[in-house]
Amino acid sequence: MKKIIIMGAGGHGQVVADALLQMEKATPVAFVDESRELHGKELMGIPVPGGNAEINKIEHDGIVIALGNNELRRRIFSELKQAGENLFTVIHPRAIIAPDVTIGDGCMILAGAVINTQAEIKDNTIINTNSTIEHHNVIGPHAHIAPGATLGGEVTVEEEAMVGIGATVLPRTVIGSQAVLGGGSTAIKDLPDGSTAAGVPARIK
Ligand SMILES: CC(C)(COP(=O)(O)OP(=O)(O)OC[C@H]1O[C@@H](n2cnc3c(N)ncnc32)[C@H](O)[C@@H]1OP(=O)(O)O)[C@@H](O)C(=O)NCCC(=O)NCCS
Known part of the structure; x- marks a missing residue:
């Protein structure tokens, strides 16, 4: 059984913990979180000994x-990689x-x-609850597809981009790096790098 530390004990961290608790070959051994009020407590039966400084003291794979x-996730990912850590993929x-x-x-x-x-899901990407990633998509790295989003075939979501909750991306559309597509919005054409777009059809803000 692989021992996994979850960084971040907020709502998303707890959803990840739930998925990890259901995996057969891995188990959560601790949350680390910078919120001092959580230190020394347990969440979902998993201890929160402290912040990131605790990582070296916890036996983990x-x-x-x-x-x-x-x-933030991209930055921490590269720091942890450089420190020789194994970044574990959680799959419900x-x-x-x-x-x-x-x-x-x-x-x-x-x-x-x-x-x-x-489809290709690159490093450090979140494919959130009930989202649909159709055939030949290329997503990430460091991207987030929020709950219930639907991506048609051959969509590309570039580095650090975010597709909002319940959004739709039409087939073969490119969501540029660091772009944000709003919740419930529909991207019918490519979004430039760093843009924010919302509405049906999505218009750049
Ligand atoms: C698109 C988004 C990033 C814009 O945030 P913002 O820059 O703070 O924008 P504001 O809330 O100031 O709204 C600006 C305008 O866009 C409109 N707007 C904002 N979000 C919208 C959306 N998702 N769909 C349609 N219109 C939207 C607002 O009504 C407002 O219109 P107005 O100028 O006519 O009043 C944000 O609203 C959003 O949808 N985020 C996605 C959140 C999400 O899915 N998170 C995943 C969690 S797991």
């Missing part, structure tokens, strides 16, 4: 960075993933997500 902020047993999908390090694939044939 891997870490998952359960932080929703893409930029009730996600449906085609056998030829490739998934990088440190990803979080949550309950009800569907990832179809020949």
Whole structure:
């Protein structure tokens, strides 16, 4: 059983913990979180001994960075990699993933997500609850597909981009790096790098 530390004990961290608790070959051994009020407590039966400084004191085989902020998650990912840590990918047993999908390090694939044939999920990417990643998508690294989002075939979501809750991306559309597509919005054409777009159809803000 691989022993995994979850960085971040907030709502997203607890959803990741739930998925990890259901995995057969890995188990959460601790949360680390900078919120002092959590230190010394337990959440979901998992101890929160302290902040990131505790990592070296906890016996572990891997870490998952359960932080929703893409930029912060990217930064911590590269720091941990440089320190020689193994970034563990959490996959909820009730996600449906085609056998030829490739998934990088440190990803979080949550309950009800569907990832179809020949998609590529790059490092440190969140594929959140009940989202649909159609065939031949390329997502990430450090991206976030929020709950219930639906991505058509051959969509690309570049580095650190975020597709909001319940959003739709039409087939072959590119969501540029660090772009944000608003919740419930529909991207019908490519979004430039760093842009924020919302509405149906999505318009750049
Ligand atoms: C798109 C978004 C990033 C914009 O945030 P913001 O820059 O703070 O924008 P504001 O809330 O100031 O709204 C600006 C305008 O955009 C509109 N707008 C904001 N979000 C919208 C959305 N999702 N769909 C349609 N219109 C939206 C607002 O009504 C407002 O319109 P107005 O100028 O006519 O009054 C944000 O609203 C959003 O949808 N975030 C996604 C959150 C999410 O899915 N998180 C995942 C959690 S797991």
